[in-house]
Amino acid sequence: MNLAFVESPVQLLNVLEWAHARPGAPPDVVPEGLARRGDRGAELTVVVLSPTDPMSRGQLRRMAELARDEGFTVRWQEARGGTGAPLKTVRQLAPMLHRAERIVIGDPFSRYVQLLLTLVGGKDLTVVDDGTATMEFVAQLARGEKLVRWHRRGRRGPREMVLAPVTFLARRRLTPSRSRRVEVFTSMPVEPPPGITVTPNLFGWTRARFGPPKITRGADLVGTSLVETGVVDPDQYVEAVTALARTHGATRYFAHRRESSDKLHRLAVETGLEIVRPDLPLELIARRGPIGATVLSFPSTVVHTLPLALAGTGIRVAVCDISPKWLRDSASPRAQGFLAGVTGTARDVQRLPAPA
DSSP, rough: OOOEEEEEHHHHHHHHHHHHHSTTOOOOOOOOOOOOOSOOOTTTEEEOOOSSSSSHHHHHHHHHHHHHHOEEEEEEOTSSSTHHHHHHHHHHHHHHHOSSSSEEEEEOOOOOHHHTTTTTOOOOEEEEEEEEEHHHHHHHHHHTOOOOOTOOOOOOOOOHHHHHHHHOOOOOOSSSSSSEEEEEESSSSSOTTTTEEEEOOOOHHHHHHHOOOOOOEEEEEEOOOOTTSSOOOOHHHHHHHHHHHHTTTEEEEEEETTHHHHHHHHHHHHOEEEEEESSSSSHHHHHHEEEOOOOOOOOTTTHHHHHHHTTTSSEEEEEEOOOOGGGGTTTTTHHHHHHHHHHOOOSSSSEEEEOO
16 A cells, blocks of 8 residues: 655645556546546555645645545545644554555655654655755755755754654655665656655646646736745735736736735735636646636746646746845745746746846
8 A cells, every 4th residue: 555645735636646657557538527447545545634724725625536536545634633633643644654565745844744754664655746845855865964944044943953853763764775765756857866766747647637728818927925935025026926917918816825815915906916716736727727828937836847737738837037136034045046946947938037
């Protein structure tokens, strides 16, 4: 049995892509929303470690329906329902961890996942894409560094000190050994350390199940949570969105699931854009359509994934650089370089200068 732990809609999407891309996976294509024949639940069980924000929960429930339609077993775990929930969840999941032959995870930086990894032992591991964070994870693993999200400044507070042994052990579990193979399933450009197998995520499942999309005139703009993570100044962000929409004739703004309601309301008032809160990851929304002939984005996961999901449709994906003056004083020193790397390594996209 393969056992997957996911905490976001994109992670669950990429678990489905991984299952579709595995050798021996059924090649048949069925109409959208219909299940494949046969019970595939014995092959893969997905445990959703449910987050608390409503947007993520809603998208995860839709993705869980799609996973069940594919014949996989999905277990919804209320993993954050109070102070005792994490330990209770770990105790409940321990028997499944011991029975599993391979563990699939979406976020190696997650404290929750790291805690579960301490129980894994010598089992094979697969890390599926969690967006651009996968690039940083592989780079840190190759350099032998501790696992720290790129937008964090790296301060070690009391919580980090307490969890340091968990993070250290989890990092050992994510390192290949004689008894453990480690795979990274990704659409990102990565240079793994020796011993790690990289399998390309080409979004074959997405293209097989959705589309081709209806293409509208004009442009759509993809939102980002760089303001919410403390990287970009909110005023600068609103000005940049306004300039992009005006220059390229964008009419819709697809909100990131972590964007705040206050910011989205401000964008609607000041830019006139229609704010769309997708009920599925953007790769599926775009593939299903309708979608603009041009999709505009700031540096984010979608500048790597959308060209793959929309391959052959003629839709143009354009990425706008982040100006250094947009960054907040509290932003990590690595922020500018990391974001530039996200943009610079994207394939089949048009690169746009930051609005003046």
